[in-house]
Amino acid sequence: MTYFRLFTVIATVIGSLCATGTQAANYSFIQQHPAPTDTIKPEQNIRTISDEELALLVEHIPNEPNDVIQDRLSCIESEIPLEFNSTVRAHIDYFTIRNRKYTRTMLSRENVYFPLFEKYLEKHNMPQDLKYLAIVESGLNPKAASWAKAVGLWQFIPVTGKEYGLEQNQYIDERMDPEKSTDAAMRFLKRLYKTYGDWELAMAAYNCGPGNVNKAIRKAGGGKKTFWQIYPYLPRETRNYIPSMTAVIYSMNYAADHNIFSDSILYTPEVVYLELNKEVDLEKLAEELHLSPQQLMALNPEIKQTRIPEHLLNYRIRIPAQTANMVANVTDKECILLAAAPVKLPEPEITPEPTKATVLLASAKSDTTVKPEQEESVSSEKVIYTVRRGDNLSSIAQSHNIALEDLKEWNNLKGSSIMAGQKLSIIKPAQKTDTELIAVNNEASEPAKANIAKPAPEKKKKQDLIYHVQPGDTLWTISQKHNGLTVEQIKKINKLKSNAIQPGQKLILG
Template identity: 40%
Template sequence: MKKSLSRIVVPALISCLLPLHQAFSQEEPLEAANTIFEELLPNYHYEYIPDFTYDQVAKRIKAMQTGMPFELNDRIFSFIQYFTVRNRDYTKMVLARKDKFFPMFEETLLKHEMPTDIEYLSIIESGLDPQIKSRVGAMGLWQFMPATGRMYGMHVNSEIDDRMDPELSTDAAAKYLKSLYRMFGNWEVALAAYNCGPGNVRKAIRRSGGKTTFWGIYDYLPKETRSYVPQFQAMLYILNHLEEHNLILEEPTYPIDYDKVRFDRAFSLEKLAELTDLCLKDLEELNPSIKHRSVPESNRSMAIRVPKTKSIFLKENLAWISDSLGNKPNNVLLASSQLIEVTPVEKAISGNRITYQVKSGDVLGSIASRHGVSVTQVKEWNNLNSNLIKVGQTLYIYSGKSQPSTASPNRSLAENTNSSGPKTYTVKPGDSLWIISQKHSLSVEQIKRLNNLNTNNIKPGQRLIIG
């Protein structure tokens, strides 16, 4: 009945429209009628969705070149159907965003000697949205919780949230995933641990009777995690077989080419855009970790990403731009992580006491090393509670036999014993450079320089110099 009705209604509608051409130019009556006809009829959009079978997909997966091989099963196949048929719009959305982030993901993963296919995990985590926040407070492309973000060196506060920074969060995610892989020796299980935590994975291994594969512990994992890894594997397959599923990207999104310019004061992004004719939207997109469009006061200068087309202008005119932004320069404190070559010291020697004035680029570690003393001694002689020092600050350093006694006899004996050689630490199971650095009031970069390390990789039993 529907078919016959449409055959009757459409000709009737056209016949009603034909007299309308008299209101238009005699030269274009048909075009005018056609325009009105198109506006009145609904605009249908048809999309071809190819059929596929389980066996076809299994063969494609078997032939895939991937650093994270897997075999098809019913669970994975159901998610392939979901993302290619029922929720194609989601797949198209992430497909449009992938060229914006995947080149950076791949560079970071290769730097950490990891399979580049891990980049597809961010699709499951965030849909490639760097500012998305979960109901439990996880944020960014890799959905870090605040505590985990801070553990990997990211600032998370009311003004700055580095979890939204694509580069910083990707580097942190790579480090965390690599540590989980070392822990479990299996990428599927490492991904599960990334989702539900290593504690839940260990519990699942125990409950399974000691099985160590994802599908071996599958029934003992949290419900969300049981879907998490198969979704990742489904997306890994789909984005390597887009044409087979007619998922063709028409308008990709590419990243803005940028440089970093370092500013030493608080300012608003609106003010910077106004002064330099920069696009405010571009500044926000390049610096997603900055909340409220405002760079806060800090004890460190802050690198701002700016479009590369404007970077030379900004660098050449940084002095007047900074002054025009308003606010006083930050009182930049020199953290122990800033290991810069020390300028020649100026000494005013009074007996065995040296008076030293802190200069730009100085850190406690380099000052202590130059004078043949330990950081602990310098802190005790100057009543310092942390490793932070300020440009222009006066430090007292003692050398020779007449150094003042600031500790009990037993403690002094221990320090004198240690002063004959470097202070060392033996790496224990579960240690990381970050954990060790926090125990000994050092930075990760300091430990790496003291031990000539090119990576953050350490192993139990390894001896590290820490002072």
């Protein structure tokens, strides 16, 4: 369509509206063919159509038939059911027709957060498509906040955030920490999946709580236990939640087929952690690192103020990797930061998923015979902990390096309420004494000793040396983060013929 034809159509429509005396239509769109001045009344509103508005007017917006949408959904390999119906279609139209700008924004942000989500989904052995849930929850905005006081990428409310070990005070709110909140969300979703055995119901419970899902299941009756079977009995917001999830998965996978492309692609900057040993003024720290305060705060969205107080000793903040060498040069005492340059990005200090503890619990509850290969994991000891004033389940779990879910299960706790003086059972792996280790070695033959001593440490060593390539990584930057390793060694170990690597690629660094 040429500008002249477009103008003719618009002018015709405006003329017909003006003829009926409709004041709302008193606009003249002027591009290259302005209307004669004698035809414009003084009371008319005149504005020039922008190039962006013109582009939107001529943008091709596909409107695919239902059978095409349904066929595309069926082609997406996912452990999450992707059912197609009129409700799902309405949500797909929202993301591909009515709010295409939102989908463009998600395409530009996905490379910032998806690699992080994928890492933790792999760690917890969960479906990779659950990463799209953060789009439904927060639009990939780590500082998103709702009317219900839910905050962060995964929209934790205060009580659930505390239950999963996310610190909240006047200085920090770890619900906005991308890494810690992601690990907490994965543990929460995994727990819900164990309850329902269905990812759609697990996500519904994540949205409205297990109590509302259980109530809907009871009202549905007759053994109906899928999302669409209990759909009419769920809260209104939750009825839209799963269709939105399905629509987001579809829209992100088939954006190009709907002529939706991102104007710019964002990536996660390479960062290192800086551990603070005294009170620090983040504005002064930013100045010393040649950053703006906004840049430093953007890397640390969980920090609510520009000051980290002294009582938060050893708190870790993110700084750009390229500024790490400046840390040793900081001499201003008022800045007060740890004079030790970090060299690599460590894992966050969060409670890991205690797979061994689950095995220990199972063995403690049953009389089944333990297989020889399980004997080392099953060896355990039971500790009785007396609750002290000021304790909560999260702090107790963290201090004993166990999962909150296991602590509650071991003690048959349904909620998070505990009382001072209450006795809690904690199951931990038993530590073998030197005498026990000598006895094992004496009973084993020489070949057996070699087999016993080596496999477990070797397996752990290999696991520790797997590196996931991040956006912006090169073989040289990876080698710099692992002392004593050269680019040629990395290439030789991984049988690489060139220096080309891709985000998400796994490299063996040993």
